[in-house]
Amino acid sequence: MKSPNDLLHRFQLERAGVRGALVRLERGWRDLRSNGEYPGPLGELRGQAVAASALFTSSIKFDGRLSVQLQGSGALRLLFAECTHDGCVRGIARWTGAPPTAPIRLDPEARLAITIENRVTDTRYQGMVPVEGGDLAEAFESYFERSEQLPTRIMLAESSGRCGGLMLQQVAREGGQSTIDEDGWNRVGHLLATTTARELLELPPDVLLLRLFHEEEVRLQPAQPLVFACTCSRERVEGMLRSLGRGEADATLAEQGSIEVHCEFCNRRYVLDENDVHEVFRAIEPAPPGATRH
Numbered sequence: 001m002k003s004p005n006d007l008l009h010r011f012q013l014e015r016a017g018v019r020g021a022l023v024r025l026e027r028g029w030r031d032l033r034s035n036g037e038y039p040g041p042l043g044e045l046r047g048q049a050v051a052a053s054a055l056f057t058s059s060i061k062f063d064g065r066l067s068v069q070l071q072g073s074g075a076l077r078l079l080f081a082e083c084t085h086d087g088c089v090r091g092i093a094r095w096t097g098a099p100p101t102a103p104i105r106l107d108p109e110a111r112l113a114i115t116i117e118n119r120v121t122d123t124r125y126q127g128m129v130p131v132e133g134g135d136l137a138e139a140f141e142s143y144f145e146r147s148e149q150l151p152t153r154i155m156l157a158e159s160s161g162r163c164g165g166l167m168l169q170q171v172a173r174e175g176g177q178s179t180i181d182e183d184g185w186n187r188v189g190h191l192l193a194t195t196t197a198r199e200l201l202e203l204p205p206d207v208l209l210l211r212l213f214h215e216e217e218v219r220l221q222p223a224q225p226l227v228f229a230c231t232c233s234r235e236r237v238e239g240m241l242r243s244l245g246r247g248e249a250d251a252t253l254a255e256q257g258s259i260e261v262h263c264e265f266c267n268r269r270y271v272l273d274e275n276d277v278h279e280v281f282r283a284i285e286p287a288p289p290g291a292t293r294h
């Protein structure tokens with residue numbers, strides 16, 4: 001059953017020549033957290049990253065996965081969130097030391113990446129920029145500015161069991177030379193800045209967009225459902241094992257009797273015994289000499 005609060009809304013602001021997206025997650029966010037809850041500010045940051053990953057799928061056509069990843073050398077080691085083309089989200093964070101109690105300022109040494117894996121064409125695109133401090137929304141704005149030369153305004157929030165985001169991007173109008181409306185862009189940016197996190201997370205999307213941009217000719221497209229779902233599978237675990245190599249697999253078997261892989265996103269456990277491992281490598285290893293055909 002579709003949840004009315006787990007949706008991605010794409011929209012256009014016709015007058016200003018701006019495209020946008022609004023994301024909200026409630027049930028999906030609860031399901032995601034049921035596999036591991038993080039302390040306050042870290043949970044907030046994960047919610048923002050999950051909302052961002054869904055927002056960024058709004059402007060591309062693809063069949064696969066889009067992930068956002070922040071890697072740092074400070075207490076926040078990793079922040080990762082992913083959304084598939086059909087709206088399945090997941091996300092984790094890794095932290096060292098005492099759990100954070102104050103809002104997390106991003107480490108200026110951290111690096112922020114957005115990766116798009118296209119399943120059909122089997123291609124992978126990754127853009128990466130250094131983080132210059134500030135919050136996650138600012139870091140993503142800077143990403144689009146530097147990596148894609150795409151003026152972008154982003155708002156992200158997590159609170160009271162919901163997470164969400166709102167994004168505006170300046171797009172060139174079709175045809176004509178002077179196709180960018182700078183006044184329009186500045187105008188909608190100021191309007192976005194008047195939104196509160198509470199409005200973002202609680203107002204019905206059409207009400208919120210009309211309240212904010214009522215003079216901007218809002219064109220709202222049909223919404224896309226979002227759910228929490230993990231993309232891990234036994235096949236992927238086997239693929240990972242193959243890439244590690246038989247030597248590594250045999251060493252783990254000798255030490256532990258079986259190979260156990262735990263998925264951090266959904267808590268699923270995959271256990272492979274000696275026979276399973278043999279099967280995994282059978283297809284890719286050369287046949288023993290006696291079996292060689294002449």
Ligand SMILES: [Zn+2]
Nearest residue numbers: 230232263266
């Ligand atoms: Zn999983």
